[in-house]
Amino acid sequence: MAQTPDPDATLMLRAKDGDLRAFEELVEKYKQPIVNLMFRMLHDLAEAEDLAQTVFLKVYQSMGRYHVSAKFSTWIFTIARHVCLNEIRRRSRHPSESIEATLPDSEEATTRQYEDHKTFTPPEAFLQGELEQKIQEALDALPEKQRLAVVLCRQDELSYEEIAEVLELSLSATKSLIHRARETLKLRLKPYLQTGAWEEEATETLPLKRCL
Amino acid sequence: MSNVNDDMQKRVLQEVTEAAWRRRLTSDELARVRQHLAAHPEAGAEWESDLALTRALNRLPAAPVSSNFTALVLQAARKTPAPRGWWHQLDDWFPEGWRPRLALGTAMVCLSLLTIREYQTLQRQRMARELVGSLASNQPVDWLKNFETIKSFDRVQVADKELLEVLQ
16 A cells, blocks of 8 residues: 655655755744643743754754654654753753753844733633643653653644654553553642533533533 | 453543543544443543543643744754755765766776786686696606505504614
8 A cells, every 4th residue: 555655754855955945844834842842841931942943953954864764743753852851951960051051042032022822811811820830830740751741642743653652662651651640640630620620611522421 | 251341341441541632532432431431430530530631731722932933943044054965975075076086996996906806816826737737747756656665654553672672
């Protein structure tokens, strides 16, 4: 059976041939998931963006060595994982230093432009902010591998098999890691999960009352 | 039999649970969950808490990305040297037109090595032929006529005591 070519790999091969537009398309497509990953892992927006930029630059610099042997998404998330874990290790060695101090063009940080995002009404914003903080705290308390597994599990671009590849683990070990992380999160967030604060709209996946 | 069914149902539920961690379930998957929970109401609490956690994680907002993020990445990319394969990077180390020269040089070296090897083989063959020829023509074969007698000296088992005494 003929395999469908990975469209991202096609873009990457075009970029490898010097097509900067193709590289731009890849950056546009993956910037949000990569920044999300970095932000959830480090909980620092400025550093998350800097590290995401580092990931894309590494992709750009490694184009010459790129071969279509794996999906592009798996490849870029593997690079992101290495960059992220290196940063976590660097932070543990030099806790007071910011990554911006180590980057050559630190003026970039001051030129970032943010668009207005979703706004909440005051009580909703308060509740949302508090609950988000609790989840982030629970995530931060997880061992880094479990945290990474949970964050990668939320990426639509990756299947379980690809998450396993990024984490360099077997499929069963990956699922077990996610399961353990989720059990810890459930335990830590128990009071918040039981308050009903997470009740979704009628369109939610499974109407529990009906199935119980 | 019921144990086998239970195991199968648990496995199916596990698969559906893992799917629910990542995406909305299909109506078929929901029906399977309902079926399992109807038979095992004690599993309901676990399923509910799992689903609540998934909802909580899904409600985490995406991190804002600066609108000029792509521009900044491209700007930094333009500053870095253009990506090239290792084969092309050799151009930095060698003068222009090094590829055909290298190919010609390699071919010449190979040809020279082959010629030297062939010459050495022919030389050895010639020398061997000369040696055999000189042995056959110049050396007399008389020196071989007492060969068996001389060789039999080694085979004497008992010492000649009389001869030894005379010698002493």
